[in-house]
Amino acid sequence: MTSVTGAARLESAAWTAEGTAVRREPAPYMNPYLAGIGLGLVLLAAYLIMGRGLGASGPFTSLVAWAVDRVSPAHASGNPFFSEYLQNDLGHPLKTWLAFEVLGVALGGLISGALAGRVRRTIEKGPRISSRSRLAFAFGGGALMGIGAKLARGCTSGQALSGGALLGVGSWAFMLMVFAGAYAMAWFVRRQWT
Amino acid sequence: MSAPLFKFGLFGDEFSLLVAFGIGIAFGFFLERAGFGSARKLTAQFYLSDLAVFKVMFTAIVTAMLGIFYLSWAGFVDLSLVYFEPTYLLPQIVGGLVLGMGFVIGGYCPGTSVVAVATGKLDGIVFLAGLIAGIFVFGEAYPAIASLVNATSMGQVTLPQVFGLRYGLVVLLVVLMALGGFWGSEKVERWMAGKRAAEVAQ
Numbered sequence: 432m433t434s435v436t437g438a439a440r441l442e443s444a445a446w447t448a449e450g451t452a453v454r455r456e457p458a459p460y461m462n463p464y465l466a467g468i469g470l471g472l473v474l475l476a477a478y479l480i481m482g483r484g485l486g487a488s489g490p491f492t493s494l495v496a497w498a499v500d501r502v503s504p505a506h507a508s509g510n511p512f513f514s515e516y517l518q519n520d521l522g523h524p525l526k527t528w529l530a531f532e533v534l535g536v537a538l539g540g541l542i543s544g545a546l547a548g549r550v551r552r553t554i555e556k557g558p559r560i561s562s563r564s565r566l567a568f569a570f571g572g573g574a575l576m577g578i579g580a581k582l583a584r585g586c587t588s589g590q591a592l593s594g595g596a597l598l599g600v601g602s603w604a605f606m607l608m609v610f611a612g613a614y615a616m617a618w619f620v621r622r623q624w625t
Numbered sequence: 626m627s628a629p630l631f632k633f634g635l636f637g638d639e640f641s642l643l644v645a646f647g648i649g650i651a652f653g654f655f656l657e658r659a660g661f662g663s664a665r666k667l668t669a670q671f672y673l674s675d676l677a678v679f680k681v682m683f684t685a686i687v688t689a690m691l692g693i694f695y696l697s698w699a700g701f702v703d704l705s706l707v708y709f710e711p712t713y714l715l716p717q718i719v720g721g722l723v724l725g726m727g728f729v730i731g732g733y734c735p736g737t738s739v740v741a742v743a744t745g746k747l748d749g750i751v752f753l754a755g756l757i758a759g760i761f762v763f764g765e766a767y768p769a770i771a772s773l774v775n776a777t778s779m780g781q782v783t784l785p786q787v788f789g790l791r792y793g794l795v796v797l798l799v800v801l802m803a804l805g806g807f808w809g810s811e812k813v814e815r816w817m818a819g820k821r822a823a824e825v826a827q
Contacts, residue, residue: 460666463677464807466659467684473651474685475692480644482629483708485652487736488756495760512767521638531642533739535649536656540740543657552745555664555732569664569748570755572731573738575723577759580735582774583720584710587734588652590717592682594709596689598783598795601712605721612725617671620730624668 458547484593488580489529497524557624628702662740664732676810683803712779
């Protein structure tokens with residue numbers, strides 16, 4: 432794994448537009464148990480301060496509902512799914528708690544990545560697949576993710592993590608199924624990653 | 626009893642958005658620290674070479690679960706005021722399967738794809754475009770599939786309620802399961818590393 436990761440780093444370094452030979456080697460990732468404790472404390476803080484958990488797919492739903500409403504207000508208000516996301520106490524469909532949280536996620540990710548020398552323009556993939564195919568898989572996987580997250584009323588953040596730590600029944604059923612679905616599918620897309 | 630602070634009116638909606646931004650920064654920071662801005666790191670979970678997804682997720686769940694359990698027991702937080710999604714068993718089972726497939730095909734989940742975009746991953750941007758397209762398709766299909774989406778509604782139920790066990794016992798069982806899982810993960814990783822080393826040596 433070490434040598435494979437090393438090769439991936441060299442490959443990704445070659446991708447950077449302004450990349451030069453003196454580019455810093457990325458720092459190793461944090462110990463997973465320590466990172467997990469960190470994430471758990473963030474989630475606990477959300478419970479204690481706000482009385483709610485984290486989330487990630489909600490703001491993109493708000494974005495879709497807002498866009499549909501901009502194109503055709505009649506169509507959006509006639510659809511109970513979109514119209515629910517257009518109702519908002521804060522005055523604008525995009526002004527939501529989760530939208531501000533996800534903006535923070537982007538900034539926090541950027542800060543951590545920049546400190547570790549891990550911000551670089553690259554495409555994450557295994558050595559046996561072209562960039563074009565990888566991007567097609569990324570789009571298709573993202574679309575399935577959107578459908579699955581909306582069916583389940585949340586994604587890995589809102590459902591598995593946030594509901595899981597509060598012992599929600601649906602969250603645990605969802606979490607087991609996420610692992611089941613991913614392991615069942617892994618063999619079919621192995622060329623993308625290994 | 627004074628938490629959740631927001632529910633006891635310590636601050637209003639506008640300030641809560643600032644809280645959201647701050648919590649998001651910490652959330653994104655630890656996701657990136659864990660390596661979750663990388664699709665290869667995330668999907669390695671499903672090829673058993675690196676089980677960080679399981680380790681990070683379950684350490685986070687155990688940490689938050691123990692924290693809220695003890696603080697509630699000590700009377701510091703009113704657990705009934707902490708919101709979580711109600712259970713709709715069938716759509717959550719189907720949705721979990723679909724999302725799991727999307728995870729290994731797309732390489733990210735929604736939160737980690739935001740971190741991927743923030744750290745320059747082009748596939749993260751395309752994944753987010755796919756996510757938005759998928760949500761749009763779901764929304765358009767909603768009137769036709771509403772009966773599935775709202776099927777098997779069980780309300781805001783917890784595992785202790787469904788299985789008739791004490792809350793603290795389920796907390797203990799989750800901790801034991803996680804510890805067993807961590808022990809197993811370390812064994813699997815060592816076994817896979819040995820297998821790869823043997824393949825290279827041949």
